[in-house]
Amino acid sequence: MSTSQSHSVSGAVLPGHQLVLGPDAPLHLDCGEDLAPVTIAYQTYGRLNADKSNAILICHALTGDHYVADIHPITGKPGWWQELVGPGRILDTDRYFLICSNVLGGCMGTTGPADINPATGKPWGVTFPGITIADMVRAQVRLVDHLGIDQLFSVIGGSMGGMQVLEWAVRYPHRVFTAIPIASAARHSAQNIAFGEVGRQAVIADPDWCQGDYLLHGKRPQNGLAVARMAAHITYLSEAALHRKFGRNLQGRKLTYGFNADFQVESYLRHQGSSFVDRFDANSYLYITRAMDYFDLAADHGGVLANAFRGTKVRFCVISFTSDWLFPTRESRAVVHALNAVAANVSFVEVESDKGHDAFLLDEPEFHATLYGFLEGAAEHRGLPRAGW
Amino acid sequence: MVNGSANGMSAASIRVDLQLVADMVEPNSRVLDLGCGEGILLDYLHRFKQVDGRGMELSMAGVRAAVAHGLSVIQGDADTDLKDYPSGAFDYVILSQTLQATREPKGVLEHMLRIGRRAIVSFPNFGHWRVRLSLLRHGRMPMTETLTYQWYDTPNIHLCTIRDFMALCDELGIVIERAISLDSKGTIRFDAGGRLANLLGEQAVFLLKRR
Known part of the structure; x- marks a missing residue:
């Protein structure tokens, strides 16, 4: 040991x-x-x-x-x-x-x-x-x-x-x-493999992924991994749970007519994504989701x-x-x-x-x-x- | 489906019809209880007859209660899920007070005797004199102490008399090893094969085997 x-x-x-x-x-x-x-x-x-x-x-x-x-x-x-x-x-x-x-x-x-x-x-x-x-x-x-x-x-x-x-x-x-x-x-299931693929492609599409060598380049594909986590997180909840938690509640007092997180559910997901990248390795995410697909x-x-x-x-x-x-x-x-x-x-x-x-x-x-x-x-x-x- | 208060778990005394069923089970045998509810019979069989018991129950509330009491029970439907089980997997397959609520009683009975070496079936007897009298006097669907539902909300969609059941057993080539009927108090017992049983028996318990 x-x-x-x-x-x-x-x-x-x-x-x-x-x-x-x-x-x-x-x-x-x-x-x-x-x-x-x-x-x-x-x-x-x-x-x-x-x-x-x-x-x-x-x-x-x-x-x-x-x-x-x-x-x-x-x-x-x-x-x-x-x-x-x-x-x-x-x-x-x-x-x-x-x-x-x-x-x-x-x-x-x-x-x-x-x-x-x-x-x-x-x-x-x-x-x-x-x-x-x-x-x-x-x-x-x-x-x-x-x-x-x-x-x-x-x-x-x-x-x-x-x-x-x-x-x-x-x-x-x-x-x-x-x-x-x-x-x-x-x-x-096919649906779960499909979700897995969305997550992996989000990571791979991030230029900071560097063909998987991001650690060598001192980078990390944080945006891609965060998007992967956001998409996956939705699948961990239910429509009822999301509705109960957030409904259509706004983050601020009114709509911004832009692409900031107007809705609380967006802000929540962004937080889920950004906090995840602090504790998880992008390549680990690729390998482990693949292992699940193969099961x-x-x-x-x-x-x-x-x-x-x-x-x-x-x-x-x-x-x-x-x-x-x-x-x-x-x-x-x-x-x-x-x-x-x-x-x-x-x-x-x-x-x-x-x-x-x-x-x-x-x-x-x-x-x-x-x-x-x-x-x-x-x-x-x-x-x-x-x-x- | 039938009146009778459920006793607390692991009670030494259980409902009379369940006791009759339990008495038919040999110790240390393998038992599958269909429509086991919260598992009162299984619990009794485990504690007092050292039975290796499994249960199937339609209602999730029943399943949850049974599993939370340490019993091996699955959520399932006797009408559709018995085909999964291999032949001869159990010594006894029990269906207490549930036959009349199945969609295909005949198919269920056949599966029971395929899966188990023996089957134990109990059901309310629709040939009981009170039922007959009720229909005769009022001209309406009988409601008795045993049959407590209105016609429109009853889960008992395939009620039968003792004679009906025996005729089905005969048709399916099933041997009736024991047959007991009991009155509403559960005290007086007849041989359910006897002539008066179909008139005086409010419930019946049959021990069956393949021919």
Whole structure:
């Protein structure tokens, strides 16, 4: 384990743990290349119990990171699942040992395109190998191995995190006791690939992208990345949520008859875009959205999703949200139907919410009650005592 | 669909018709409960019969409550979602007080006995004397303690009598292993195959298997 501190693209020091996979233990990627060295940045919460049966791996989404329940080192904001994590909370740190690592290709400490390619001494940029959701999970497997954990009590995550959850359950079923994919899918839909492409093209069209070599030129494609984020952010919300939040409210007192942010929703989106570029690397955005596009569990199993789950002993809890149009309920239902087809142990709840895809990050009491109940039931089956027992 | 207050979760005593269903289930078996509501029967079977249980429920409120209580329940519709399940996946497939609310009772019954080695079905008996008398006296769609809905808002679109049900089983080549009918108090029980059951039984519980 390395003790050196890593830095974000904006130069901030990134706290937390690191695992370094040396040249003797490269990561074999789907694209055929071996990647080494690989740094995996991660955070843990709670304590691993004596028989190492209480570990929960949390998988973060596209632009998330491993600061699940810490003050974020760049934005200064609370962790993205701060409300769920802590003593006596749903992800009870007195009971469970929580692990979350920054995904492969990321820009918050885990090896990604902004890092130096040791062979050239220059940032990888677009020479970084193409990665997949399976590659991200391979890196997580190495981390879980390193921590000495045979079987995770649970793997949980929303959106792209849910893709990783499904990948874990399919490729490493004996290492997963429960799998909780939230607001996710077994494949990226054509519409989602289309949105991904809009975002990528916005980045690529920015002259400061410099064919991917912006770091060499001391530049960053901030405008392109901000536009990508603005477009994507709309897909994370719902029409109802946008309307409730902003309506047609004006930013100032009257229309300007120009192209400034007349409407509050414009100002909000601009803020989302500009604050995102402070904490995210543009090439990471290209690589990770591509990984999501490539994800298709059924394709790896003869086109039949049920085949991916055949014989599984994993207990699944699939959760979707009514107003999520990016990963709509029918995508979750397709996973549930495939699990039914192999008589797997599955719970499925569609939570009523008007908050869109982002609902999994927000205070949704029904979602939280579902999560709590499922984990309680599973912990009972696994023989995990409650804290203090 | 039928009167009877839902007991609290993990209660040792459950509604009489659910108790009759539960009594038909062998311990340590695999059970799929269709229309499981909040999972009261599943919870009972898990706690007292060590059953590996799964549930399917149409209403999201029911599903959420069941999953929040740690039960394996999915949101789904018995009319459309049973085709996904493989044959012989369960020891018992249970349909309590829901058959009459399905669009295709016959198809549902066939799927139940494909998926499960046995099926347990309970339903309100439309041949009960009160129902007959109500229709005879008032000339209007019967409303009784068991059938509490008006004709225009009832979810019970395929009501049947005990004799109707037995005729369907016969047509489908289904063997009736046990048949119990109970009166409104749930205390007096008849053999539902008996002659008086269709007149005196307010509800019926059948244990079925493939021929």
